[in-house]
Amino acid sequence: MRLRSTLLATALIAAAPVAASQASTITGPYVDLGGGYNLMQDQHGHFSNGTLEGGQTGSRARLRHKDGFTGRGAVGWGFGNGLRAEVEGVYNYSQINHLRATSAPGSTSGSTQEYGGLINVLYDIDLTQFGINVPVTPYVGVGAGYLWQHFNPVQTNFANGVVNRIGGTNGGFAYQGIVGAAYDIPGVPGLAVTADYRMMGTTFTDGSFRSTSYGPMGKIAGNANFDHAFRHQFNVGIRYAFDTAPPPPPPAPVVVPPAPTPARTYLVFFDWDKSVLTSRAREIVAQAAQASTHVQTTRIEVNGYTDNSAAHPGARGEKYNMGLSIRRADSVKAELVRDGVPANAIDIHGYGEAHPLVPTGPNTREPQNRRVEIILH
Structure with a gap:
């Protein structure tokens, strides 16, 4: 049989x-x-x-x-x-x-x-x-x-x-x-x-x-x-x-998750009316410099910002804040160069009170708006 x-x-x-x-x-x-x-x-x-x-x-x-x-x-x-x-x-x-x-x-x-x-x-x-x-x-x-x-x-x-x-x-x-x-x-x-x-x-x-x-x-x-x-x-x-x-479906293929990629945007925060980097800010700048060597980066954009409070009120205050945002961006660029990033790969911009991270009323001190954004492109 x-x-x-x-x-x-x-x-x-x-x-x-x-x-x-x-x-x-x-x-x-x-x-x-x-x-x-x-x-x-x-x-x-x-x-x-x-x-x-x-x-x-x-x-x-x-x-x-x-x-x-x-x-x-x-x-x-x-x-x-x-x-x-x-x-x-x-x-x-x-x-x-x-x-x-x-x-x-x-x-x-x-x-x-x-x-x-x-x-x-x-x-x-x-x-x-x-x-x-x-x-x-x-x-x-x-x-x-x-x-x-x-x-x-x-x-x-x-x-x-x-x-x-x-x-x-x-x-x-x-x-x-x-x-x-x-x-x-x-x-x-x-x-x-x-x-x-x-x-x-x-x-x-x-x-x-x-x-x-x-x-x-x-x-x-x-x-x-x-x-x-x-x-x-x-x-x-x-x-x-x-x-x-129906017959059971074939087992799903094993998908290996991609390795996490380093962040491409970093935020550095400043004290009120200051452009000097704190110790924590230097750590973040070092992380951005290190990440630029591990991801494909053609240029680095450094954008400075302030909150809408000012040591000098009125139109003079807005002009003062614009200058303060550029000084903050320059401080970050200088630290990036010290960390090994070529200076010609860094573009800086100052935006003063524009583009706040946290919307506020007039003449408000907001720590998260006193920042510099480091963007890896």
């Missing part, structure tokens, strides 16, 4: 498009229809009251089956984790062409029909967990239920002139093992072609079949009991899942 399943999976993979996606997992309801070849093993029979050959009490024989077929239909539910449960209806047909080990030779013809239902539990094997990304899903399962067998009847003509007929319907416990694979149809979500092997067994214990012989001694009626019956079934089918979960 393992070899057959491997060959089946290989054939389906070869037929799949190169860019086929992985198989899907069933979540929710589905229906399944299929059928195929039914090969039934010999049935061992026990005949009472001399009904087999018209006079031999307690005789035994085996019915040999030939060709047959099987059909099935199922409705089920997928739990989204590979596990499925379904209710299945089954019909089997098998020809009978020989009655073995009888004292008198004879020829046998007839057939048997079987019908019933089983409850199956199956598990879909996700191949992606093994690194295989194809639209094929192997599955295994077991089932149990009840099956009736009906003889149509089966007639044996013996060389001694006795004719035996077996007929009737009897039922019993049925069970099966399942190994197969499903191939997802590209472009049709939920639709799949299935192929599997099933070994089905039954035990008929709820009664006896009829066995009647006709011959020189007249009609002899009795019973025939058969032990376990085994079938080997090779099926193909079509399955449709109404709500198929």
Whole structure:
């Protein structure tokens, strides 16, 4: 069975498009229809009251089956984790062409029909967990239920002139093992072609079949009991899942965050009416000078500002503040040069009271407006 399943999976993979996606997992309801070849093993029979050959009490024989077929239909539910449960209806047909080990030779013809239902539990094997990304899903399962067998009847003509007929319907416990694979149809979500092997067994214990012989001694009626019956079934089918979960998306690529870039704008603050750098201001200027060597910098802009208070009020105060802003910018430029920045790479500007960082009323001392901006371009 393992070899057959491997060959089946290989054939389906070869037929799949190169860019086929992985198989899907069933979540929710589905229906399944299929059928195929039914090969039934010999049935061992026990005949009472001399009904087999018209006079031999307690005789035994085996019915040999030939060709047959099987059909099935199922409705089920997928739990989204590979596990499925379904209710299945089954019909089997098998020809009978020989009655073995009888004292008198004879020829046998007839057939048997079987019908019933089983409850199956199956598990879909996700191949992606093994690194295989194809639209094929192997599955295994077991089932149990009840099956009736009906003889149509089966007639044996013996060389001694006795004719035996077996007929009737009897039922019993049925069970099966399942190994197969499903191939997802590209472009049709939920639709799949299935192929599997099933070994089905039954035990008929709820009664006896009829066995009647006709011959020189007249009609002899009795019973025939058969032990376990085994079938080997090779099926193909079509399955449709109404709500198929899509395959999980591929893992997102790992994005390495870019290394943080040094700040390109630095603020240096001054005391009121002063253009002398404080110790903290010198630290900030040193940071700007260092950053200019690590980022692509073509020029450095140094802009000086004041708040709108003034040691000299009126228009004279505005002029005074303009000059104070330039002196502050010159102080920063001089410190940048001391820190290794070429003087010709530095442009200075004074804007006086214009462009305050914090809007204020007139003649207000605001520390954040008494500043110099160092901008790396």
